[in-house]
Amino acid sequence: MSEYGIIPEPLNVIISKVTVGEQKEDYHKDMNTVMSEQFIVTMFPIIKSLADAKGRPAALMLDNAPYHGRAISTPPTTTSRKADILSWLEDRNVPVSISESKPVLLNKLNRFLKENGGRLGNTVFYLDTEAAKYGVEIIRTPPSTDAAALYRHVDNYVDEIRDIVRQKEAEDADEKSDQECLDAGLFGDSSFDEVLESDVSEEF
Numbered sequence: 001m002s003e004y005g006i007i008p009e010p011l012n013v014i015i016s017k018v019t020v021g022e023q024k025e026d027y028h029k030d031m032n033t034v035m036s037e038q039f040i041v042t043m044f045p046i047i048k049s050l051a052d053a054k055g056r057p058a059a060l061m062l063d064n065a066p067y068h069g070r071a072i073s074t075p076p077t078t079t080s081r082k083a084d085i086l087s088w089l090e091d092r093n094v095p096v097s098i099s100e101s102k103p104v105l106l107n108k109l110n111r112f113l114k115e116n117g118g119r120l121g122n123t124v125f126y127l128d129t130e131a132a133k134y135g136v137e138i139i140r141t142p143p144s145t146d147a148a149a150l151y152r153h154v155d156n157y158v159d160e161i162r163d164i165v166r167q168k169e170a171e172d173a174d175e176k177s178d179q180e181c182l183d184a185g186l187f188g189d190s191s192f193d194e195v196l197e198s199d200v201s202e203e204f
Contacts, residue, residue, distance in 0.1 A: 009046045036067040040127060044134040051136075058136040062127070068140075073124035075113060078106060085109055 043060070051058035062068045076085045082102040089096045089105065094112055096105060113119055128138045 007043075007046065007050065009043075031065075031067055033067040033070050036065075037070065037127060037130075040068075041130050044131055044136050047136055048134045058134070059139050060131065060136055061139045061141065063141045068127065070126045071123050072126050072129065075119050075122045076109060 040060070040062075047060055048058045076088050082105060085102065085105045086096055086098060086100075089108060089112065092112065094108055096108060113122060116122065125138070131138050
């Protein structure tokens, strides 16, 4: 769904393999990472094309379902080898030396993460890398352990999208009405702006 309505192109019918008693109202019993990634990647060129046609940046909002967040690169941890920590820091132009101990490198790692978006901000996700190839930005909803809070957060976005759609429909209707009046010659030889200006002058 976009602010202009439901995108018509996507169609992916899944026949559930679980019993009726095990099925839920949503698709979480059937969805997995492979299926999710394959479908979303096919949507990137469609999203980009639609956004370009509207002169808008292309973006896709995803929640934090596990199958949306397969990481292909993550920052080192305390259990990582010293060589891996050293290499990771070097790749990000952090001054380090092979002679430094692992605890020293971990301190530099933690400082870097704290100042540069944390572990999540330095995690590379598969879908993000694929989206970038098409010029699409992935926007992820904030993580939450409170399901109710997450649903309320998503509902806020739904309301915002509805408001945008209603506003756009109203603007389109106004523009269409004005154009129809012009086409019908109801304003004579005057433009709509000129008629509006004269109406305002008479009013005041």
